[in-house]
Amino acid sequence: MKTPQYFILIIAVIIAVTGILSIYSSTYQKEGKLWQEIYKRQMLWVVMGLGCFLAMSNFNYRRLWDWTYFLYALAVFFLLLVFILGVVRMGAQRWLRFAWFNFQPSEFAKLITVIFLAKYFSKKKADDISLSSTKFGLLRGVVLPFIFVAIPMGLIIEQPDLGSGLIMLLLFISLLYLTNVKLRYIFIFVLIMLLPLPLFWHFLREYQKERLLVFLNPNIDPLGAGYTVIQSKIAIGSGWLWGKGWLSGTQSQLHFLPESHTDFIFATFAEEWGFIGSIALLVLYYLIIRQGFIIAQRTHDHFGRLLAFGISLMLAIQIFVNIAMNLGLAPIVGLPLPLMSYGGSSVLVTFIALGILVNIDKTRAVF
Amino acid sequence: MRTRIAVFLVLCMFVFLGFGLLSLEVIQGRKNRDLSRKNCIRLLPQAGCRGRILDREGNVIIDNKLSYNVTILAQKLSELDNTLASASGILGISVKDLKAAFKKNYISPSVPVTIARNVDVKKAIALEQAKLDTPGIIIQAEPLRNYPYGKLAAHVAGYVGEIDRWRLTKLEDYGYKTKDIVGFGGLEEKYDYYLRQDEGGLSVEVDHQGRIVRVLGFRPPHNGKDVQLTLNLKIQKIVEENLAGKKGAVVVMDPYSGEIIAMASSPGFNPAGFAEKSSSVSGLFNDPSAPLINRAISATYPAGSVFKVIVATAALETKKINPNTTFICQGSTRIGRGEFNCWNTHHEQNLFAAITHSCNIFFYRTGLLAGAQAIHDYAVKLGFSHATGFELPYEASGFIPSPLWRKINKFKSWYDGDTANLSIGQGDVLVTPMQIARMMAVFANGGYLITPYITKEIDGKDISVYQRKAVRVPIKTSTIDYIRKGLRNVVADPSGTGNVLSGLSVAVAGKTGTAQAPPGQPHAWFVGFFPCDQPKYVICVLLDHGGPGYYSCVIAKKIIEEMTKEGSL
Numbered sequence: 001m002k003t004p005q006y007f008i009l010i011i012a013v014i015i016a017v018t019g020i021l022s023i024y025s026s027t028y029q030k031e032g033k034l035w036q037e038i039y040k041r042q043m044l045w046v047v048m049g050l051g052c053f054l055a056m057s058n059f060n061y062r063r064l065w066d067w068t069y070f071l072y073a074l075a076v077f078f079l080l081l082v083f084i085l086g087v088v089r090m091g092a093q094r095w096l097r098f099a100w101f102n103f104q105p106s107e108f109a110k111l112i113t114v115i116f117l118a119k120y121f122s123k124k125k126a127d128d129i130s131l132s133s134t135k136f137g138l139l140r141g142v143v144l145p146f147i148f149v150a151i152p153m154g155l156i157i158e159q160p161d162l163g164s165g166l167i168m169l170l171l172f173i174s175l176l177y178l179t180n181v182k183l184r185y186i187f188i189f190v191l192i193m194l195l196p197l198p199l200f201w202h203f204l205r206e207y208q209k210e211r212l213l214v215f216l217n218p219n220i221d222p223l224g225a226g227y228t229v230i231q232s233k234i235a236i237g238s239g240w241l242w243g244k245g246w247l248s249g250t251q252s253q254l255h256f257l258p259e260s261h262t263d264f265i266f267a268t269f270a271e272e273w274g275f276i277g278s279i280a281l282l283v284l285y286y287l288i289i290r291q292g293f294i295i296a297q298r299t300h301d302h303f304g305r306l307l308a309f310g311i312s313l314m315l316a317i318q319i320f321v322n323i324a325m326n327l328g329l330a331p332i333v334g335l336p337l338p339l340m341s342y343g344g345s346s347v348l349v350t351f352i353a354l355g356i357l358v359n360i361d362k363t364r365a366v367f
Numbered sequence: 368m369r370t371r372i373a374v375f376l377v378l379c380m381f382v383f384l385g386f387g388l389l390s391l392e393v394i395q396g397r398k399n400r401d402l403s404r405k406n407c408i409r410l411l412p413q414a415g416c417r418g419r420i421l422d423r424e425g426n427v428i429i430d431n432k433l434s435y436n437v438t439i440l441a442q443k444l445s446e447l448d449n450t451l452a453s454a455s456g457i458l459g460i461s462v463k464d465l466k467a468a469f470k471k472n473y474i475s476p477s478v479p480v481t482i483a484r485n486v487d488v489k490k491a492i493a494l495e496q497a498k499l500d501t502p503g504i505i506i507q508a509e510p511l512r513n514y515p516y517g518k519l520a521a522h523v524a525g526y527v528g529e530i531d532r533w534r535l536t537k538l539e540d541y542g543y544k545t546k547d548i549v550g551f552g553g554l555e556e557k558y559d560y561y562l563r564q565d566e567g568g569l570s571v572e573v574d575h576q577g578r579i580v581r582v583l584g585f586r587p588p589h590n591g592k593d594v595q596l597t598l599n600l601k602i603q604k605i606v607e608e609n610l611a612g613k614k615g616a617v618v619v620m621d622p623y624s625g626e627i628i629a630m631a632s633s634p635g636f637n638p639a640g641f642a643e644k645s646s647s648v649s650g651l652f653n654d655p656s657a658p659l660i661n662r663a664i665s666a667t668y669p670a671g672s673v674f675k676v677i678v679a680t681a682a683l684e685t686k687k688i689n690p691n692t693t694f695i696c697q698g699s700t701r702i703g704r705g706e707f708n709c710w711n712t713h714h715e716q717n718l719f720a721a722i723t724h725s726c727n728i729f730f731y732r733t734g735l736l737a738g739a740q741a742i743h744d745y746a747v748k749l750g751f752s753h754a755t756g757f758e759l760p761y762e763a764s765g766f767i768p769s770p771l772w773r774k775i776n777k778f779k780s781w782y783d784g785d786t787a788n789l790s791i792g793q794g795d796v797l798v799t800p801m802q803i804a805r806m807m808a809v810f811a812n813g814g815y816l817i818t819p820y821i822t823k824e825i826d827g828k829d830i831s832v833y834q835r836k837a838v839r840v841p842i843k844t845s846t847i848d849y850i851r852k853g854l855r856n857v858v859a860d861p862s863g864t865g866n867v868l869s870g871l872s873v874a875v876a877g878k879t880g881t882a883q884a885p886p887g888q889p890h891a892w893f894v895g896f897f898p899c900d901q902p903k904y905v906i907c908v909l910l911d912h913g914g915p916g917y918y919s920c921v922i923a924k925k926i927i928e929e930m931t932k933e934g935s936l
Contacts, residue, residue, distance in 0.1 A: 237399025241392070251406065251407075254580060282385055309370070324384065327391055
C-alpha cells in the first residue's frame, strides 16, 4: 500500500511549488539581491523538506516514543535559548541565528508538543490494552498534561508569538477531545481558560490589543494596524473569478500588501489566481488533511493514531487560522501558511510532519 | 464517534473558508477590484493655460504666468518635521504656518500636499537644490492669471477663483469639477467655457510609496481660447487714470456699431489677489464703496437732466410742442399743490435754449403737455427700463415709472407733480450709465438703437456678426437733427451747461445732468458724442454722489483731450 505516500507527496509538492511561484511573484521586482533571490532559498528549503520527508517516512515513528522526553527537553531548551540569543525581527524575538539561516524553534515546538501529547495519552493500562486516558481523572487527564504543554506555550507567547501559542492550546484541547478524556473535564478546562480572558487583556502587548480591536473594525486605523487586513481583503477580493494572472497582481506587485510572501502569501495567491485557484488550493489542503485522518482512523496503534490525528489537526488549524486572517475573518497573528509561506522552519516542520504521517501508515502493516 | 465529529468539524472549517472566499472574491469582487485600482492608479493633472484677454488691436490685457507651488509628499510622517523646518528656512514662512497649511490641505498619504503657493522663482530653485535636506518636497509649476496692468479693466474682465458650490451644481454637466478655477463676474464668467483650459494629464501606476511605476495613458492639455475685445487699451488706460480716486463709471462706445471702446468703474479692485488666493480679497466683499460692482452696467442712478433729451423727443414727436414753443422761466412754478424750482431764472426759453441751459421750468411744462405715458413710451423706445442686451453678466435693467405702473403696483394715483419730476429725470427713474450712452448713440448715429458689445473675436473667429443688429427707432430725422443742434449748443454756447468742453480741438455735443440723490451730493452726469458732425465716440461719465454735472464735464474734457493727443480721433 504505497498509495497514500505518493498521494500526500504529490499534493504537498504541488502546494509547495505554488508557494514558490507566489513568493517569486511578490518579491521579484523588489529592490535588492536578497529579495530577488528569496524564491531560490525557498526552493532550497522545499528540496531539503523533501529530503526530510523521505527520511522520516522511512524512519520508524515508534522510535519517537522513546525519544519523546529528549525531544521535549530539546524544544524547551531552544525556546529558552531564543530569549538569550534570539534575533529580534519586527518587534518579536522568535528566531535563532545559525550559520546562514534563521531557525524558529516555536515551529518545531508545535510538532514536539503533538508527539509528547500523543505519547502521554497513549499509555496503556497494565491489565488491559485499552487507553488509560478514558479513565483519567481531572488531575491526570487535564492538569498534568496542561502543565507540560504550558511550559513551551508560555515561552512562545512571551516571545511574543501569540498565534503559535494559541495554536498549541487549540491542539491540546482537540487532542483531549480525541483521546476520550471525559467531556465535562474538557468543559471545565475550557471554562477556566475563558474566564480570565478579560483579565488577560491587560497582559497583551499594545500591538496585540490593536490587532484585536482592528479585527473587530479594520477602519478604526486604516493606515496603521488595520492597513494589512484592508489591503489583504482588497487583494483577495480583486482577484474575482479568474484572478489577475500570475505576476499581474497589483496589490502584491506594488507592495500595497505587507508580508505578501510570508503570512499573507494566500492573499497574493488569491489575487493572481482568483476564486477558482483559491478554491482549488483549499481542496488540495483538505485532501492532505483528510488523508491524515484516514491514516489515523485505520491505525490500530494508539500512539500512531493520536500522532496522526495531532499532525492533521496541527496542519488544519494553522491553515484555517492563516486563511481566515487573510480573509479578515480572524484577528491577525503571526502564523505562516504551511507549505506556502516563505520560511525554512515552517517548511521543514511541515514536511517532517507529513513524513511521520506517511510512516505511520507504512508501519501499520507491521502490527 | 468523537473522531467523526472532529473530521466533520474540520470539513466545516474548510467550507467556511470557501464561503468566505465566495463572498470576498465573487460577491464583493467588483467593489474590491475598484478599490485595488484606486490603490495603484493615480491621475496627475497637467494644467493648460487659460485663454488670454486681448484688446481690439491684439495687445494683451490679461495673460498667464507660471507660478510655483511647494508641495510635500508625506510618506513618512516622522520626517515631516525636519522637512518643514528646512523648508521654512528657505521660504521664510514659520514652521507653525507650514504645519497649519499641511494639516488643512492633507488628503491622503499618497497625494502631494500643497504647503505654500505662488512662491518666488528664486526660492523655488533654492528648494529644488536643497532636495537632500528636504525629502518629499516637490515643486509644482502651475499657470496662474497674470495682470500686467493691475486693476485695468478689472470690472470688464472679472476675476478667477476656485469654483463655488452654486456654480458647481449648475455646471457639473459641462465637465466642471471641484477645485476648478473659473471666472467670476465680467468676461471671465461669461466666456468661461471658452477661456477655460482643457485639462490634460497622465494616468500612472504607482507603488505603495506613491512612486511611479509606469505610465498608463497621457492626454495633452489644451490651452483655453483667447478672447479679443473691442476695448482700446490706450483709451481704457486714459479713462481709468482720469477716474482714479473718484467714485463713478465711464463708458466710451462706438455710436454706429455699439462696440465698447472703454468701460471703467471706480473704485476698482486688483484681480490678481483672487488668482493668488491672497487673504486681502475678503475685505472687498464688505467694502461699503462696493469695489466689485461694475457701476457702468450693474448700478442704477436717477437720470437727472440728461433725461430732458427724452422728454423733448417725446413732446416733439407727439407734436405737443414745436421748436418755436416758448415758456417763461421765473425761477419757480406752481404745479398742483407743489412749488417746483428751476436752478436759475432763465426768462423766455424755447426748446433750443432750454436744452442749452437745462431749464427745469420749460421741461416741467413740456412734460405736462406731452404726458407721463408718452414720456415713458419714448424712454422705453430709447432703450430704458430693460437691459441693453450687453454681454457681461449682472446687468441692471433700470426703471421708468408710468401712471399705469403706479396704479397697479402702488395703488396710488399719478399727479401732475409726478409728471414734473419725471420730466427732469427724477422721481422713480433709474438708469445705468450704459443705457444713457446707448440713448445718446441714437442721436449720434441718426436714429438707430444699437446693442452694445465688447467681444470682437473668440479664438480668432469674428463673433460681432452674431450681435443683435441696430434697430431704427421710430423718431423723425428732423427731431433728431433738432435735438442734436441743442446738444451741440450745450457745449458751444457760452451760457451752456457744458461750455467747459468747448475749448477742445474737437467739437463735442452732449448733455449734463445733476441728479438729486439725497442724502449726500447729487450724481454728476455728462453724456455726449464727438466729433459733432461725424460722431466716432459716445462718452458717458457718471460720478456717484460726485456733485453737479460740471465735474463730470471736467473729467470728460480731460479724457477727450488725452484721446486727441493719443491720435484716437
